[in-house]
Amino acid sequence: MSIEAHGITKAFGAFAALNGVDVNVPKGKLVALLGPSGSGKTTLLRIIAGLEFPDPGSGRVLFHGEDVTDLPAGKRRVGFVFQHYALFRHMTVFENVAFGLRVRRHRDRPSREGIAERVHHLLQLVQLEGLAGRYPSQLSGGQRQRVALARALAVEPKVLLLDEPFGALDARVRKDLRRWLRRFHDEIHITTIFVTHDQEEALEIADQVVIMNQGRVEQVGTPQEVYDRPATPFVYQFLGNVNVLRAPALAVALAQTGHGAEQNPDGLIYVRPHDIELTPHDAGGDGLSAVVRHIHAAGPQARVLLEQIQSREHVEVEISRSELSDLGLKVNDLVRIRLRMAHSFEEDYAI
Numbered sequence: 001m002s003i004e005a006h007g008i009t010k011a012f013g014a015f016a017a018l019n020g021v022d023v024n025v026p027k028g029k030l031v032a033l034l035g036p037s038g039s040g041k042t043t044l045l046r047i048i049a050g051l052e053f054p055d056p057g058s059g060r061v062l063f064h065g066e067d068v069t070d071l072p073a074g075k076r077r078v079g080f081v082f083q084h085y086a087l088f089r090h091m092t093v094f095e096n097v098a099f100g101l102r103v104r105r106h107r108d109r110p111s112r113e114g115i116a117e118r119v120h121h122l123l124q125l126v127q128l129e130g131l132a133g134r135y136p137s138q139l140s141g142g143q144r145q146r147v148a149l150a151r152a153l154a155v156e157p158k159v160l161l162l163d164e165p166f167g168a169l170d171a172r173v174r175k176d177l178r179r180w181l182r183r184f185h186d187e188i189h190i191t192t193i194f195v196t197h198d199q200e201e202a203l204e205i206a207d208q209v210v211i212m213n214q215g216r217v218e219q220v221g222t223p224q225e226v227y228d229r230p231a232t233p234f235v236y237q238f239l240g241n242v243n244v245l246r247a248p249a250l251a252v253a254l255a256q257t258g259h260g261a262e263q264n265p266d267g268l269i270y271v272r273p274h275d276i277e278l279t280p281h282d283a284g285g286d287g288l289s290a291v292v293r294h295i296h297a298a299g300p301q302a303r304v305l306l307e308q309i310q311s312r313e314h315v316e317v318e319i320s321r322s323e324l325s326d327l328g329l330k331v332n333d334l335v336r337i338r339l340r341m342a343h344s345f346e347e348d349y350a351i
């Protein structure tokens with residue numbers, strides 16, 4: 001089931017939550033709506049679900065080419081999973097999953113045996129088949145979220161929508177569950193949209209990422225496309241760590257390597273910490289002179305905070321632990337920094 005949203009605008013009083021948003025979700029894909037708080041991603045998800053509606057005359061929502069803009073949520077066949085589970089505390093796991101089936105009109109309701117068969121199948125699918133008789137209070141956060149997912153799937157939705165599904169979980173459980181969701185999606189192939197503000201989460205599990213900011217779509221692409229070829233300064237800075245350097249300081253390094261002739265002296269240059277090379281200052285060669293201000297060596301990569309001698313700008317560099325050991329760096333050492341790859345929104349620079 002493909003999903004299209006065309007020209008969606010939504011205001012709450014004087015606040016414009018969405019401003020002419022267009023999104024296309026191909027059939028069977030797992031798509032992330034990614035952006036900071038207030039970017040409009042949850043509002044867009046709720047409009048797709050039928051829990052909110054666009055401003056009159058502003059746009060359309062299509063499911064597989066069929067206009068569902070004016071249909072309420074109950075008629076869209078959407079499975080919705082909330083951040084805080086929204087499970088019924090007085091019901092067992094089995095009863096929670098069966099709820100959507102049991103409240104159907106009599107003519108549409110499966111038999112008791114049919115409901116039991118479907119619930120047990122779903123609990124097996126989400127790896128909770130042994131917990132059917134437990135109550136939500138007896139489950140971990142990750143287990144509760146999988147119950148919520150099974151409940152959403154019980155009514156055989158056309159699409160699955162998840163609003164910050166892992167936001168209430170601790171970091172370790174969140175990482176395990178999002179990997180499970182990717183494997184789960186590959187098994188069921190239902191068109192899925194999930195909202196997140198976690199860049200790592202979106203880049204790790206989504207087929208396609210829709211990056212939103214201030215009620216607009218900044219960029220749409222695969223995780224690799226949006227990370228490697230960001231369309232705007234916002235996308236560059238939102239996706240991972242980045243150094244933003246003033247062009248005059250960088251022009252020295254560019255000129256030393258013969259790449260400075262077309263540099264725009266009033267622009268900004270963006271460079272990822274892992275795209276910067278460090279060499280000892282006394283080894284000579286090209287590059288900007290800088291002094292080491294801090295070294296953080298915990299974890300697989302070492303982070304080195306530098307201060308440029310000329311501009312006093314701070315630059316963060318990521319290098320391997322072995323490279324840090326080979327360089328023998330310590331605070332207040334002088335080094336040279338050389339940019340392997342830098343980007344401006346005038347031109348690209350590979351140094």
